[in-house]
Amino acid sequence: MPHNQPPRTTIPRGNSFTPFAATPPPPSESNTDATAIPESAVEKTIIAPNSTERTVIAAKADNYDFKQQYSAPVLDDTYAELSLPSGTAADTAKALRDTPNLKLENNPKLGKYLNVIQSGLEVLPFAEGLVSAAQRADAHYVQSVPSAVGELQATAPRFKKKEGVKYTGESARHLMRSALKLGTVFHVPLWHSGFWVTLRSPSEGELLELYRTITADKAQLGRSTYGLLFANTTVYTNRALLDFVIDNVYETSLKLPENEDLRKHIKMQDLSILIWGLACATWPNGFVYNRGCIADIDKCQHVVTAKLNLTKLLATDMTRLTERQISHMTNRQRGAMDLEAIKRYQEDFIQGHEKLVVLNDSLSMVLEMPSASEYIDAGYKWIGSIEDRYARAMTIGEESREDYLMQHAQATSMRQYAHYVKKLIVDGEEIDELEDVDALLNEMSSSNGIRDPFMKACAAYLDESVISLIAIPTYECPSCGLPQKKAEPGKAFGELIPLDVSQAFFPLLIQKLRQIQER
Amino acid sequence: MVKRIGDSDFGLYELGDPNSLFYTILEKNPKVSYLQGKELLFQVYENVFGIYDYLGQDSKEKTITSPDQKHPLSSIEMHPAELNSGSEQKYDQISRVFADCKISTYFGISWIEFMSLPVEHAERLLRIAQDSNRSANAVQTAVMNDLNKAANNK
Numbered sequence: 252m253p254h255n256q257p258p259r260t261t262i263p264r265g266n267s268f269t270p271f272a273a274t275p276p277p278p279s280e281s282n283t284d285a286t287a288i289p290e291s292a293v294e295k296t297i298i299a300p301n302s303t304e305r306t307v308i309a310a311k312a313d314n315y316d317f318k319q320q321y322s323a324p325v326l327d328d329t330y331a332e333l334s335l336p337s338g339t340a341a342d343t344a345k346a347l348r349d350t351p352n353l354k355l356e357n358n359p360k361l362g363k364y365l366n367v368i369q370s371g372l373e374v375l376p377f378a379e380g381l382v383s384a385a386q387r388a389d390a391h392y393v394q395s396v397p398s399a400v401g402e403l404q405a406t407a408p409r410f411k412k413k414e415g416v417k418y419t420g421e422s423a424r425h426l427m428r429s430a431l432k433l434g435t436v437f438h439v440p441l442w443h444s445g446f447w448v449t450l451r452s453p454s455e456g457e458l459l460e461l462y463r464t465i466t467a468d469k470a471q472l473g474r475s476t477y478g479l480l481f482a483n484t485t486v487y488t489n490r491a492l493l494d495f496v497i498d499n500v501y502e503t504s505l506k507l508p509e510n511e512d513l514r515k516h517i518k519m520q521d522l523s524i525l526i527w528g529l530a531c532a533t534w535p536n537g538f539v540y541n542r543g544c545i546a547d548i549d550k551c552q553h554v555v556t557a558k559l560n561l562t563k564l565l566a567t568d569m570t571r572l573t574e575r576q577i578s579h580m581t582n583r584q585r586g587a588m589d590l591e592a593i594k595r596y597q598e599d600f601i602q603g604h605e606k607l608v609v610l611n612d613s614l615s616m617v618l619e620m621p622s623a624s625e626y627i628d629a630g631y632k633w634i635g636s637i638e639d640r641y642a643r644a645m646t647i648g649e650e651s652r653e654d655y656l657m658q659h660a661q662a663t664s665m666r667q668y669a670h671y672v673k674k675l676i677v678d679g680e681e682i683d684e685l686e687d688v689d690a691l692l693n694e695m696s697s698s699n700g701i702r703d704p705f706m707k708a709c710a711a712y713l714d715e716s717v718i719s720l721i722a723i724p725t726y727e728c729p730s731c732g733l734p735q736k737k738a739e740p741g742k743a744f745g746e747l748i749p750l751d752v753s754q755a756f757f758p759l760l761i762q763k764l765r766q767i768q769e770r
Numbered sequence: 771m772v773k774r775i776g777d778s779d780f781g782l783y784e785l786g787d788p789n790s791l792f793y794t795i796l797e798k799n800p801k802v803s804y805l806q807g808k809e810l811l812f813q814v815y816e817n818v819f820g821i822y823d824y825l826g827q828d829s830k831e832k833t834i835t836s837p838d839q840k841h842p843l844s845s846i847e848m849h850p851a852e853l854n855s856g857s858e859q860k861y862d863q864i865s866r867v868f869a870d871c872k873i874s875t876y877f878g879i880s881w882i883e884f885m886s887l888p889v890e891h892a893e894r895l896l897r898i899a900q901d902s903n904r905s906a907n908a909v910q911t912a913v914m915n916d917l918n919k920a921a922n923n924k
Contacts, residue, residue, distance in 0.1 A: 451888075452889065453889065454885060455887070456886060462776070466776040466854045467854050469776075473815070477815040478819050481785070481819075534889070638808070642804055642805075642808040642811060644796070645802050645804075645806070646802065646803060649797060
């Protein structure tokens with residue numbers, strides 16, 4: 252369990268606003284069967300630890316194909332460090348449970364190992380979010396999508412100098428950065444939204460301002476939620492990070508009418524892709540990462556240390572894209588797509604656009620993927636409800652306070668999906684005003700018969716709609732040679748482990764700022 | 771040492787304690803009005819998260835005679851734990867490093883230009899400047915040693 256989730260359960264918390272934290276329905280039997288792959292289909296080359304040669308971790312499994320190396324040897328020590336998980340939270344917890352006799356005494360190496368495991372867990376999405384999307388049996392995740400004009404992938408392109416063009420302002424700055432061979436800009440495909448954004452690398456001064464903004468927000472929101480928000484940092488860091496990304500957008504392939512806010516056209520699932528893109532633009536030299544072996548903790552506590560190439564972590568499920576959509580995404584130039592083109596692109600999705608869900612004979616709902624700004628707004632609405640809920644609880648006798656909070660926690664659990672609900676259909680009547688939908692969800696929250704299928708439908712919808720995510724593959728330990736997840740007979744063990752991008756990369760910012768003090 | 775709101779682990783563990791004052795008040799405090807409830811929870815928040823010790827200060831204030839030790843405006847005071855001075859300190863540190871490394875001398879750029887460089891570029895300049903300074907210091911030390919030796923020989 253991530254350390255920022257208080258373990259106590261006496262008074263219901265209900266304080267997690269984590270759309271990516273949906274606890275997905277368990278994989279179906281057919282899904283599990285489909286993960287079977289023949290031994291010969293797995294291609295892995297992992298060299299001995301401490302070698303100075305390149306570490307190749309290219310795995311081929313049923314649902315992903317990572318050809319580009321995300322890992323390289325560490326050549327110097329000027330990089331910040333990041334711990335990455337070696338398995339999902341469930342796999343790691345199981346590995347630790349199976350090893351109850353670990354003794355820390357007189358074993359500093361074990362201390363470091365456990366620290367890596369613990370820190371690695373912190374960058375996993377809450378409550379196994381995105382895990383079932385990453386492990387979808389019918390998916391085929393790739394790092395670059397083949398198209399008629401070549402591979403489509405997130406890249407830091409070379410600046411093309413044009414003869415006879417006068418460079419001024421931002422373009423002059425890019426020319427200078429390009430001439431110095433510095434990471435100029437970074438192209439990021441937003442597969443859910445249907446366009447490209449090009450991010451520029453922020454400056455040290457801008458990163459300091461981001462840090463100041465996030466800290467100021469934290470202080471203010473901490474006061475208005477009595478500290479309950481501190482267990483859920485994504486709500487306030489995501490807004491600051493989204494604003495920061497928007498400030499660092501150099502150009503987009505989407506042609507927007509004047510004064511139109513780009514945030515409205517970015518789908519919620521692309522928020523983490525954007526934050527990752529910003530990390531790629533900010534730190535093109537990568538990070539040192541550690542991963543601790545969890546194959547058999549009693550016997551092996553090897554920690555792999557290598558350099559992470561952030562740009563290789565975007566995994567896109569090709570099976571969810573049509574040829575027309577791929578063709579649409581070949582237009583990367585500034586303003587090459589208009590809103591109509593984006594609409595057509597999104598209509599082509601088999602999954603992820605509007606979906607009618609029948610909850611019972613008289614109640615149905617239409618789900619729709621919200622934009623990044625709707626998601627942020629919903630998060631702040633949720634924050635606003637905390638202060639009121641807890642203060643109101645104090646006006647109730649202490650004997651019934653727990654029931655009151657429990658009831659509201661249930662309402663909260665439904666409300667965290669409110670921004671997915673485009674409309675409710677009650678006895679044939681459509682209800683689509685946001686306030687009315689919220690109020691009805693509050694009322695329905697006390698009914699298990701509605702709440703459970705509602706939550707399940709939303710989680711499944713979220714899971715189905717994911718096309719691309721930031722993930723790392725599992726690996727075989729270079730020390731003990733064992734895979735990080737034991738394969739069941741005849742089944743694949745290679746799988747993708749999704750990362751919580753803001754949890755993974757925001758602490759790096761803090762770490763980098765700390766390094767300033769040590770210069 | 772006061773833990774500050776800018777610390778990455780500020781507030782992550784305080785509510786994990788089942789016996790924390792927050793839960794004790796939430797579970798056992800008799801009912802109060804809405805506004806009293808808000809004020810109470812807010813004070814508990816500041817207490818639990820180390821921002822301001824209402825309980826300690828309240829009991830102390832009863833015995834304090836010096837007016838300087840009293841905190842009549844505690845509810846709107848800027849408490850040390852909430853000072854967002856981390857970024858100010860970091861600005862100071864970067865400025866000091868900029869001056870110490872003689873970035874301006876080596877590369878002919880101002881502090882404002884330096885601060886608007888991409889992070890990896892700024893770091894590269896710092897590394898180069900630090901290496902140059904180290905080499906210059908080594909040469910200076912060697913020359914001083916030679917001069918001292920020559921002076922001693924006379």
